[in-house]
Amino acid sequence: MKLSAEMRAFETRIGYRFQTPELLIRALTHPSMSSPSREDNQRLEFLGDRVLGLVMAETLLAEDETASEGQLAPRFNALVRKEACADVARQIELGEVLKLGRSEMLSGGRRKLALLGDAMEAVIAAVYLDGGFAPARDLILRLWGPRVAQVEEDARDPKTSLQEWAQARGLPPPKYLQVARSGPDHAPDFTIAAELITGEREEAKAGSKRLAEQAAAKALLARLTPPKA
Known part of the structure; x- marks a missing residue:
């Protein structure tokens, strides 16, 4: 052939x-x-x-x-x-x-x-x-x-790292909330917020809930643990 x-x-x-x-x-x-x-x-x-x-x-x-x-x-x-x-x-x-x-x-x-x-x-x-x-x-x-x-x-899964960060400070695990869903059924986009009980929160959008949760956790971690000068 x-x-x-x-x-x-x-x-x-x-x-x-x-x-x-x-x-x-x-x-x-x-x-x-x-x-x-x-x-x-x-x-x-x-x-x-x-x-x-x-x-x-x-x-x-x-x-x-x-x-x-x-x-x-x-x-x-x-x-x-x-x-x-x-x-x-x-x-x-x-x-x-x-x-x-x-x-x-x-x-x-x-x-x-x-x-x-x-x-x-x-x-x-x-x-x-x-x-x-x-x-x-x-x-x-x-x-x-x-x-x-x-x-x-x-x-390393950002969600695991964020949970460990919270636990090390005596905080409960972060919550993940679906903020929005857009796009057609065959190619949806999910906007997820990662939120700590202390109020810190970051949102991210991705083609699956899992990926959006990971991206939101990564963004929140980056804000909570800024790079050292």
Whole structure:
């Protein structure tokens, strides 16, 4: 099977040329486009998630030989969670080559976090099946490289840090309040406020409640703990 010019350009962006093009096509086919003669990427997504996990676990162990399991776990989670996969997918413009059904396309599927994250995992699996573990590992380390370098900073959940800040001062945990919701049902935006019992409060907007809560907690922490001069 011959790949389109768009697919060839995508291969260039990820730095891997497929020997079996059908694997790449399947990795980029959303279930909304599946048919008896066209497989979707769900099974590949399942495999890719495991390959990504193994590579990240190996990498983190090699990067810090003294870290405990308790230190490694949050770093690992930060690197393999769906948001991280979706961020990498956006970086390589994966959404531009996703094969979506009409309804999914009209609902903004090319920008949806879950679809991008799933497809990124499927691409990893496709490379693994096409070339083996070494090319899949190389692909992951190439695309995730900067994130691995800064994972210690990013791994800590701002909500956890804010709660610990409050508890250290004898305060109850912060509250998270939904201030507003806007946008269509398929791509909503949530505005969430993080608030302490003492009155300090910050708001943030994001495409999911969880992300908005984290952003609000991060903003409030930044105000409560200004950088030292």
